[in-house]
Amino acid sequence: MYPGVVRIRGEGAVFARLRELRAIERLPTEDLLRRQRAQLASMLNYARERSPYYGARWSDRSQVLADAAHERLAELPFLTKRDLQEFREELLARPGPKRVTRKTTGGSTGEPVTVVKDRRATAYEMAASWLGYGWHGVQIGDRAARFWGSPYTLKRRLRFAAADFAMHRIRFSAFAFDEGDLEHYWRACKRFRPDYFYGYVSMLEAFAAFVKSSGYDGAALRLKSVVTTSEVLAPSQRSLIQSTFGTRVQDEYGCGEVGAIAYECEEGRLHVMSENVVVEILTPTGEPAQPGEPGEIVVTDLGNRAMPLVRYRLGDFAVPGLPCRCGRGFPVLERIWGRAYDFVEAPGGRRYHGEYFMYLIEELRAAGRPIGQFQIVQESAGSLAIAIVMPESARSEVQADILSRLGRTLPGMEITVSRVAGISRESSGKMRVIRNRWLEGGDDNDDRS
Ligand SMILES: [Zn+2]
The missing domain is CATH 3.40.50.12780 (ANL, N-terminal domain)
Structure with missing residues (x-):
């Protein structure tokens, strides 16, 4: 065939x-x-x-x-x-x-x-x-x-x-x-x-x-x-x-x-x-x-x-x-x-690949939300911090969208969505969208090879 x-x-x-x-x-x-x-x-x-x-x-x-x-x-x-x-x-x-x-x-x-x-x-x-x-x-x-x-x-x-x-x-x-x-x-x-x-x-x-x-x-x-x-x-x-x-x-x-x-x-x-x-x-x-x-x-x-x-x-x-x-x-x-993705791990051990969040953000963009660059950082076992470049006027809608989506996917996790002016780069020059500081143990090293 x-x-x-x-x-x-x-x-x-x-x-x-x-x-x-x-x-x-x-x-x-x-x-x-x-x-x-x-x-x-x-x-x-x-x-x-x-x-x-x-x-x-x-x-x-x-x-x-x-x-x-x-x-x-x-x-x-x-x-x-x-x-x-x-x-x-x-x-x-x-x-x-x-x-x-x-x-x-x-x-x-x-x-x-x-x-x-x-x-x-x-x-x-x-x-x-x-x-x-x-x-x-x-x-x-x-x-x-x-x-x-x-x-x-x-x-x-x-x-x-x-x-x-x-x-x-x-x-x-x-x-x-x-x-x-x-x-x-x-x-x-x-x-x-x-x-x-x-x-x-x-x-x-x-x-x-x-x-x-x-x-x-x-x-x-x-x-x-x-x-x-x-x-x-x-x-x-x-x-x-x-x-x-x-x-x-x-x-x-x-x-x-x-x-x-x-x-x-x-x-x-x-x-x-x-x-x-x-x-x-x-x-x-x-x-x-x-x-x-x-x-x-x-x-x-x-x-x-x-x-x-x-x-x-x-x-x-x-x-x-x-x-x-x-x-x-x-x-x-x-x-x-330069190619590094992290997982987000929900309470209970279910793991979400970085691309999962990329697709979620793309869906919101396709629905007309003015989302620029973003970064998702798992700070601890139960907390996820999402930073997004977006106009102030869009903030509350985008927050509500994300919290309703991820609240269902990641129950028991404290999720914060904040508006930022820009996302900083790693020392290698690479932007990392998904970071898991918790699993990394706070290590700041971008180069995994
Ligand atoms: Zn060869």
Whole structure:
């Protein structure tokens, strides 16, 4: 069923693209760079001509040549999350591809953004993911158990369920779970027999801990791999998951706006999918970071022709690495940090993933509440402090909305909603939306890796 569904969705290019990626993955880095130059030049010319946003902002309007594409890229202004929010219409290509997918992502900074992506770009992104999963034995169309968000509304839940069925996936909510839910997930896994797990690090960690403490045999599921995503994978989390399920953990680095960016190979090193994205790692002065030197991640999507994203600042940080022993020419990222979500734990032990609160705030925004940035901090076992940037006129309504929602979800918890002028950043520069000072034990350290 998988190939048919993919074709109906206009994403049939995934198969040919995967074959192409397999054919070139072991080319020398210089050859891959040459391929990337041509694609980058093509994308930059396209963006300047079709997207009013770039057309109005790029001072050098001459044709970009492949040989100078990276140099030209380095001269272009950055695109921020704020730009994506403010200039969405101007960023769209005109004329652009007909068949597109709209995707709203919370993003760990608490400001949702909507990206429009054409189906061919989505197919290319999927191919890059399957290539990466293949490094650990997972084949295209294999059965996945996803530990992931589930939508709020019934209509969307049904649509997701239909897509999951067709795509050989089963979905477990990572938003809220207790021991009873974890037990249910375990039984569902035994029935469904997934080939691999995919999901949030923190959720897979919690599930592994549950399986282990319950005395269940996680290795009996015979998973090919466990793919972790969206959060920094700490060594202790990796070893817990690996030992529980008796299989390799593969870390994925990506973001909602661009999709798949990097995958771990058999050597455990992260390779950038350079056929899909250009990843720049820049020092505070804007120079490319050298191997071993940390810098900010800036990405350019080579595929998206509906809404070109050029020099997009993700807000994450990485260290570029030296070439890998596995023989693949894709550039290496040594380590990544900045992606950290915390849980909120209700009295009674039920845990709520950070994304749960992101979705709640997004719903209120969609209902017209003027909510800016926000931060949710669990100060102690029974208290939650929510700070929101909002106009004074909206304060009482927003307070009432949140208290009525969370009062039901988190009974027995003292919840305060306050209006603030701004949310302060961590020392790393990252904004953390959900903090759990109570479970952290007051530790102020943002870097979990
Ligand atoms: Zn490698």
